[in-house]
Amino acid sequence: MSSLTSYAAVNVQLNRLRRGWQRFVGFIFPSETDTWLTVFRIGLGLQITFYALFLRSDWHYLFASSGKGLVGRELGEAISSFDSPLIPKFGWLIAVGRNLNMSEETVLTVAWVSLLSAGCLLLFGLLSRPAAIVAWFIHLCAAESGGLLAYGADNFMTTALFYLMLSPLPDRYSFDHWVAKTKPKNPQALGFWRRVLQVHLCFVYFIGGVAKFLGNGWWDGSNLWRSLIRPRFNVVSPDLLVHFRYVLPLLGISICLLEVSYPVFIWLKRTRRIWLGCILAMHAAIGLMMGLYLFALIMIVVNLTAFGVPVRPAEHRRLE
Amino acid sequence: MHAKRIYAAWFGIHFFLITAVCLAGVFSLVAEGATILPSSIETYARKAEITIAWLLGKQASSSNRVKQVIATYLHAAGIQAGYTFFAPNVPSHHRLSLEFFYEDGHVEYESPHVRSKAAALRLDSLLDKLPEERYEPIREVILKMLALSVWREHPDVKRVRATFETVQLPSITEFEHGKAETHEPMFSFDFSLRGQEQQ
Numbered sequence: 344m345s346s347l348t349s350y351a352a353v354n355v356q357l358n359r360l361r362r363g364w365q366r367f368v369g370f371i372f373p374s375e376t377d378t379w380l381t382v383f384r385i386g387l388g389l390q391i392t393f394y395a396l397f398l399r400s401d402w403h404y405l406f407a408s409s410g411k412g413l414v415g416r417e418l419g420e421a422i423s424s425f426d427s428p429l430i431p432k433f434g435w436l437i438a439v440g441r442n443l444n445m446s447e448e449t450v451l452t453v454a455w456v457s458l459l460s461a462g463c464l465l466l467f468g469l470l471s472r473p474a475a476i477v478a479w480f481i482h483l484c485a486a487e488s489g490g491l492l493a494y495g496a497d498n499f500m501t502t503a504l505f506y507l508m509l510s511p512l513p514d515r516y517s518f519d520h521w522v523a524k525t526k527p528k529n530p531q532a533l534g535f536w537r538r539v540l541q542v543h544l545c546f547v548y549f550i551g552g553v554a555k556f557l558g559n560g561w562w563d564g565s566n567l568w569r570s571l572i573r574p575r576f577n578v579v580s581p582d583l584l585v586h587f588r589y590v591l592p593l594l595g596i597s598i599c600l601l602e603v604s605y606p607v608f609i610w611l612k613r614t615r616r617i618w619l620g621c622i623l624a625m626h627a628a629i630g631l632m633m634g635l636y637l638f639a640l641i642m643i644v645v646n647l648t649a650f651g652v653p654v655r656p657a658e659h660r661r662l663e
Numbered sequence: 664m665h666a667k668r669i670y671a672a673w674f675g676i677h678f679f680l681i682t683a684v685c686l687a688g689v690f691s692l693v694a695e696g697a698t699i700l701p702s703s704i705e706t707y708a709r710k711a712e713i714t715i716a717w718l719l720g721k722q723a724s725s726s727n728r729v730k731q732v733i734a735t736y737l738h739a740a741g742i743q744a745g746y747t748f749f750a751p752n753v754p755s756h757h758r759l760s761l762e763f764f765y766e767d768g769h770v771e772y773e774s775p776h777v778r779s780k781a782a783a784l785r786l787d788s789l790l791d792k793l794p795e796e797r798y799e800p801i802r803e804v805i806l807k808m809l810a811l812s813v814w815r816e817h818p819d820v821k822r823v824r825a826t827f828e829t830v831q832l833p834s835i836t837e838f839e840h841g842k843a844e845t846h847e848p849m850f851s852f853d854f855s856l857r858g859q860e861q862q
Contacts, residue, residue: 367671368667368671371670371671371674372667372670397779397780397781398779398781398782399779400778400779400782401777401778401779401781401782404777404778404782405777405782405785409808410811412812413775413777413786413808413809413812414789414805414808414809414812415808418801418804418805418808422801423738425725426725426730426731426734426738426743427730427731427732427734427735427738428731429731429732429735430734430735430738430739431739483738483739483741486741487738489785491789491792491805492782492785492786492788492789493785493788494784494785494788495748497741498741498742498743498744499741500741501738501739501740501741502740502741502742503741504741505739505740505741531667532670535670535674539674539677542678543678543681546678546681546682546685546746547746548746550685550688550689550745550746550747551746551747551748551750553689554688554689554692554745554746554747554750554751555749555750555751556751557689557692557693557697557698557699557700557750557751558697558698558699558750558751558752559699559751559752560751560752560753561750561751561752565834565835566749566752566753568834568835569752569753569832570749570753572832572838573753573756573832574756574758574787574830574844575783575784575787581838584835585835585838585839588835591835634780634784635784636781637781
């Protein structure tokens, strides 16, 4: 009798686990069309193109070896090699170039041209996956070799390119689809990669919001003031900002609340547009008022991709 | 079903790593006493940070394969750092001033420079990182490199003094009372072609 009871209890637990697993699978494999992927590809194409163009005049100076550049590529590469020697870096490409009798300068020029070309190809959707892989690899080399000079936008660009490279490219609005008449991609695979991006953004904002809440400067508005008057970020005159002194604490707290509650309200249909609109406005303001254009653009692209494109369930086809 | 299991497993591992990196970042801020939380929990935060660092293989030797694989994946996916930008507080701004001493006794003042605004943001980001404890072992080398980058444009210079300063920004009230930013030297190095001495 007791063995029968324990068998039933185990069965109940197993059923619960099975239902939990099915709910989890249902959550991470929703059926989707590839519209979001088009937005993602075009957005990252723009981002990579602007990144390459903005750094055009300093590219060699930032990534040249010691004695020729700003701090020397070797230092950044040594730091990343301390973490792991397997992390891609420009040093690899330069070593390959040396075997082909190419100078460091030529290799860096080729890398820059390849990055710009990859950005343009992504923009038009020509050779989408190879372009995404090349863009990810060269940008990663730049971010690691110039690791000392990297900032937040680089991490987000690496992550976004990593997801794009793994997503089921090409999408149906790309030249690839038009030229090669590729088959429609699996809707569940499309849904999976969008879900990854959505969940990732929830982590980004929740952690960012919690960390900001832990600083007193976000409660009294002094952090906003300090951000906006920092040399290089001081696009808006402090004389003008002073007029908004009583608004700054409210804005500071609102930013923290917006970020920390993002993982909840961005999923609810009723509040999604409001939260997305506020987050997009916040990033646009960061771009325009602090001159952080690349950071603003990448955040706008990933947010629009993740939650801006309406969810349209595709014709159901299971991922086997 | 097989493909789904692989995708689901990757999803779990990927977000486990993101969670670990993010939590390590937050615990590190708490342990450094940079937050409004009571100082009594700093020890626990440090312990939690160390535990997470162990989970991520950071405590292992640099030749450890597991550490290398985890680190490579984190860097390849761009998830090696948490998302604590401008948190808990906006970091101080820093500046590097270079004094060039010529043979004839005259002195010129310069700063490391780049051409574009996009690169200038990166240079500022580097300068703001330097006061962090983890950059202490390479701080002098970086400053030398930055000094050298400007020195190349002034080949007749006999000696260079690099002074690293914190830029203290005024609060709103101080600004209203006419106070401007002030510069506080943190450390300085003297470089010459034949030898060098730290001050």
